[in-house]
Amino acid sequence: MLEKFKNHIIQNLPFLTESKLLLAVSGGIDSMVLLHLCKASNFDIAVAHCNFQLRGEESNEDEEFVTTQCKELNVPLFLTHFDTETYAKEQKQSIQVVARSLRYDFFHSILINNDYDYILTAHHLNDSLETFLINFTRGTGLEGLTGIPQQNDKIVRTLLPFSKMDIEEYAIKNGITWREDSSNQTEKYQRNKYRHSVVPILQEQNINLLQSFQNTLEYLKQAQSMVEDASQLVYDKVVSEEDTIKISLTKLLSFPNYKAYLHHWLAAFGFTAWDDIYNLVNAQSGKQVLSENYILLKDRSYLILFPKQNEDQSVHYLIKKDQKEVKFPLKLSLCNTDDISNAEPTAIFVDEEKVTFPLVIRKWKEGDVIFPLGMKGSKKLSKYFKDEKYSLFDKANTWLLCSNNQIVWIIGKRQDERFKVTNETTQILKINYTN
Amino acid sequence: MLEKFKNHIIQNLPFLTESKLLLAVSGGIDSMVLLHLCKASNFDIAVAHCNFQLRGEESNEDEEFVTTQCKELNVPLFLTHFDTETYAKEQKQSIQVVARSLRYDFFHSILINNDYDYILTAHHLNDSLETFLINFTRGTGLEGLTGIPQQNDKIVRTLLPFSKMDIEEYAIKNGITWREDSSNQTEKYQRNKYRHSVVPILQEQNINLLQSFQNTLEYLKQAQSMVEDASQLVYDKVVSEEDTIKISLTKLLSFPNYKAYLHHWLAAFGFTAWDDIYNLVNAQSGKQVLSENYILLKDRSYLILFPKQNEDQSVHYLIKKDQKEVKFPLKLSLCNTDDISNAEPTAIFVDEEKVTFPLVIRKWKEGDVIFPLGMKGSKKLSKYFKDEKYSLFDKANTWLLCSNNQIVWIIGKRQDERFKVTNETTQILKINYTN
Known part of the structure; x- marks a missing residue:
């Protein structure tokens, strides 16, 4: 499996070999195998572990286990604890939803604060099969049937070509230890219903179910890419x-x-x-x-x-003064800085005295004007979109950061000249877009 | 359900209202409801029933039941009996495969011999769901996930928008009687495994599974049509x-x-x-x-x-003298006739003395030449394909009927001038293409 793992990365995800990778490790078999595979491949890795404190002493033992393993393997470890139940009650959301959100916020904060490039999770082919079946049961389109994506921005799933059985074999062969998560054994969660009741019946019908599913996924992804082509070609x-x-x-x-x-x-x-x-x-x-x-x-x-021209009906999200983070409709982090030397494409530096709080995140509307950074003068935003060959979808998915209804940033794309840092600037605000 | 059934046909299959319809009726609830719906819609119908003699007295009772029902409803009935088990042993094929082939051959022969236009089967939404799951389990592409098609040439499935529950409700409400097929109750057949084991679990997860599935099918069919567009647009x-x-x-x-x-x-x-x-x-x-x-x-x-130019490697199917039927690679029926007045687009009339048996069915190759009927002179077949705007796929799927390596018919498309019926013809051969 190690050879196949290395080849998979070289052929499909070559940028990982030169990146700093943060591994999401629960202590379960999947993530422990991921950890050992990455270590054996000599990747530049660290581990992140969340203790959600949902299973009492078991959660603490998981944490200890991961801590010990990281020490033995000489891998840096980022640890955190959440009072998940309390937080879920406060947010009036399910434990699963809240845990997921806490986990990924934690991972992203490590990426930003410790200069890691990617988060690796241990999702595998059986997870993808369950996702297919869950989406299918709910009702979905083609995209919902293409399984778990290999990559969403900073999150990369390197074990997707491997089945649970591959992982178990590798763990046993290589004497890898892991912790069983007791919640996996029950049908407590919907996913386990598919894992323990539906998939085994399908496997009775086709002993090579996982291999067949992998081919199906490949065909469906190809079809999905052709659908996108047809959409664009006909649109044009x-x-x-x-x-x-x-x-x-x-x-x-x-x-x-x-x-x-x-x-x-x-x-x-x-x-x-x-x-x-x-x-x-x-x-x-x-x-x-x-x-x-x-x-x-x-x-x-x-x-x-x-x-619609009715402003009241369009969605506005506010950023208050001194707010450090935005989670919806997209993820921004804000901080003051003195150092503007490391400009990234996903971040802008703004003269804080030139903007008026609350800042507003909204979609574009007729009449919007931008003074594109580095250009003289202004441009209608509709003209800008046209020049930059924005499709219908690009425009619909574009968010603007505004100050007093003036564009500060076409988020992730182009800053406005009016709010940039100059020699007179005393307070620099760095705004980073992370999704 | 009757109103929804009529509307479905008017909107999606309007040609059925002016056609002679042959209903495939086993006596089970699905086909009995189909029969009553068609009768109540005043369609021009007859019933076809096959006694496969697979369930002893039960099979005969089914036959009697259907006979009685047709009499009561005053609907013409076509009946046949098959010694299915013996035939399956002879053909070394499974009972299910053989029964299916016998059934559809019988239906098609009624269409041809009694001037019916379409065969209506009682496949419904739950059948389509099971087909989806069966195909998915085996491994498939997008097309395999679009359920049972509404129409394949002469076979039309008018109950596909309706669930088993719709059908059961209608039967009970309208006092429709039917016969239970004992083989449905067991998990004898693969399909029943899905019906009785997988689908109920999915329905626990989504009580509106069938409605969701119908939407999914609609989206996947749209996606499939876009895939075909992309294929053609990029090909061009x-x-x-x-x-x-x-x-x-x-x-x-x-x-x-x-x-x-x-x-x-x-x-x-x-x-x-x-x-x-x-x-x-x-x-x-x-x-x-x-x-x-x-x-x-x-x-x-x-x-x-x-x-490949190597003739030996390409596939040839032979039609012997006096052979009445071809089943592979496509369906042809051959008969002598005196009446060439009712020319159908799917049939040709040939001067039997001009052709040499065995006739050959094969794919095209470089160097093939046709003398298109009604035109003067000959044309390279590659030129003909180009003029008629055949796509790559059309060409690959085209079969030729040949006599002494000369084209008699681009099957289903264009006859050759050389073999046509003239005033001198004494023996006319009608060749009908039915798939």
């Missing part, structure tokens, strides 16, 4: 973007499956009333369908999409 | 068809997911060694990968696809 033929987005029905209807495209494009704008939208194709001019933030209007042989 | 950009099929690697590699396209295109030509094919992209000129009937050759910045 059918849609013109100016101040609004104009869908030519004459061109669109040359595709017998035009509903698929309307669905694919408009879901990104929060539309859900599909029958209404499909009926709009043959409706008279002036009819419209609304989503939370957008209007789709029938206008002769076009469907025209534009944002 | 990347491939040139002359005597061979030339894939420009320069153009293809501008798609990061180029492997998906190679896979999608080349699977139709019987290729399976995907890693070899992907490696061919960076291999030196002259390297090649073979499928049963085709060669894929690396030639500078192109991949070139062409059929």
Whole structure:
């Protein structure tokens, strides 16, 4: 398995070999095998362990176990404790949801504060199979059937090509010790229902279920990539973007499956009333369908999409003075700094005296103007998007950081000249985007 | 349910309302409900019932039940009996496979001999769910996850939007009687394993499983249609068809997911060694990968696809003199006739004295020539394909009927002038293509 693991990384994730990797280790068999594989591959690693204090003495023993193992392997360890139950009650959320959020916040904070590059988790092929079945049961689209993704930004899952059985064999062969999580043995959680009841029946029917599933995933991922291509290729033929987005029905209807495209494009704008939208194709001019933030209007042989102009209805998120962190709708961290030498593409430096709190995170609207950093003068944001070849989706997914309704940052993309740090700046605010 | 059934047909299958419909009725609840729904909708129907003699007296009672019901409803009935077990032993195939083949052959023969237009089967949403799970367990691509198709040529499944529960409710409400099939109650067949063991667990997790599944199917079918679009749109950009099929690697590699396209295109030509094919992209000129009937050759910045020239290796199916039927690789029926007035697009009339038996069914090859019916002179078949805008897939899926290596019929598409019926013809052979 070690050779296959190394090859998998060299062929598919070569950047990992030159990165500082933070391994999420619970002490269970999956993460212990991940730890040993990474150690044996001579990767530059540290371990992060969360004690959620959910299983009394067992949780503490897990922590001790991981601590001992890291010492023996001479691997740096980041440890933290959470009073998960209390926090879940405060947040009125399930323990699982809260634990997940606490865990990943902890990991990301280590990345930022200790200069690690990636978080490695020990998700494997059986996890992916369970995810497939869970999503399928709930009802999903193609993407929901492509399993657990290999990478989401900073989180990389290097064990996805390996089954639970591969992992168990490797652990036993190499004398790796681990701690059993008692909650895995019960059908307490939904995932365990699939693990212990559904998957074994499927395996009776096909003894090579995992191998077949891996092929299926590969085919479905290919199909998914082709769906994205079709969406873009047809979009380029059918849609013109100016101040609004104009869908030519004459061109669109040359595709017998035009509903698929309307669905694919408009879901990104929060539309859900599909029958209404499909009926709009043959409706008279002036009819419209609304989503939370957008209007789709029938206008002769076009469907025209534009944002609602009613400001009250669009979503605003506020950042108060001295707030250090934003979690929704995206993750930002804010801190004062004197050092602007290490500029990263995901961070900006702002003259704190030039901005007015609360800062606002919102979507774009007609009339927005940016003074792009390093350029002279201003530009309509719609023009900027066009020049930068933003697709419909890019625009819908773009968030703006604003001060007094002026753009400070097209978050993650382009800073505004007006708020930049100059020689006169006395207080520098660093804003980092981490998702 | 009756209203929803009628609406479903008017909106999605309007041609059924003006057709003669043959209902496949076993006597079970699904087909009995189908029969009553069609009767209540005033469709032009008859019933076909097969007695497979697999369950002794029970089979005969089913037959009697269906006979009585048809009399009461005043619906014509086509009945047949099969000694299924003996036939299965002779054919060395499973009872299920043989029963299926016997059943559909019987239905198709009624269509042809009694001028019915479509076969209606009672497959419903739960069947589709089971098919999804069976295919998934085996390993499949996107198409295998789109459930049971609503229509395959002459077979139409009008109950697919309805769940087993819809059907049961309708039967009880309307006092419809039916026969229980004892084999449904056991886990004898694979399908029953899913029905009785897997689906109930999924339904515990999502009480609206069937509704969610219907939405999932809709999304996956849309995705599948977009995959086909992407395949065609990218093919048009990347491939040139002359005597061979030339894939420009320069153009293809501008798609990061180029492997998906190679896979999608080349699977139709019987290729399976995907890693070899992907490696061919960076291999030196002259390297090649073979499928049963085709060669894929690396030639500078192109991949070139062409059929193997070795005749012995290509597949030939023979039709002997007086043979009435062909089942593989496609379904043909042959009969002598005096009446050529009712020409159907799926049938040709041939001067039997002009052809030489055995006739041969095979794929096309370089050098094939056709004298298209109604045109003067001959045409290279490769030219004909080009003029008719055959895609790569169309060509790969085209079968030729040949006499002495001369084309008699591009099956289902175009007859050859040389073998047509003339005033001198004394013996007319009608060849009908039914799949």
